[in-house]
Amino acid sequence: MLRSLDPNEFDLACIQEPFLNPVNLANASNLKSYWDVLYPTNHHTSPNRTQVIILVNKHLSKNNWHIIPIKSSNIMALEFTGTFGKVRVYNIY
Numbered sequence: 467m468l469r470s471l472d473p474n475e476f477d478l479a480c481i482q483e484p485f486l487n488p489v490n491l492a493n494a495s496n497l498k499s500y501w502d503v504l505y506p507t508n509h510h511t512s513p514n515r516t517q518v519i520i521l522v523n524k525h526l527s528k529n530n531w532h533i534i535p536i537k538s539s540n541i542m543a544l545e546f547t548g549t550f551g552k553v554r555v556y557n558i559y
Contacts (some may be wrong), residue, residue, distance in 0.1 A: 473500035479521040479541075480557035492519055500524055506542050507535040510529070517559040539540040 471479055477500075484492045490510070492503055501521040502514065508515050517540045526546075534543035540559040545552055 468497060468521075471497070471501075473523050476542075477523045477526055478555065480555070481519045481521065482516060482557070485517045486516060490516070491508055495534060497521065502528075502548070504542065504544070504556065506539050508537050508539065512537075512539050518557040519546060520555075529538050545554050 468479075468481075470509055472519060478490060481492075487493050492505075497503065500523065502524055504520045506512075507515055520542050522544070530548055531544055531546045534554065536543055542557045544555045546555070547553075
């Protein structure tokens with residue numbers, strides 16, 4: 467599925483139950499040229515398995531979005547700002 471994620475068509479992808487390799491990272495090496503791979507706030511410190519990740523298209527300015535910290539392996543949130551105001555996106559497992 468991730469290989470068919472066209473960065474010319476999509477700006478954001480909310481993934482649930484991502485495959486994580488032995489070092490606990492998403493197998494996204496082929497995606498990193500187009501996508502910022504984001505993990506839950508406590509991904510590296512929590513003993514629980516991460517159930518969600520979010521991919522943000524790299525053509526979106528990092529000045530216009532940020533992660534909303536949530537201490538959960540099952541929930542992530544981003545806030546986007548622009549001329550439209552603010553929009554929050556949640557990925558809840």
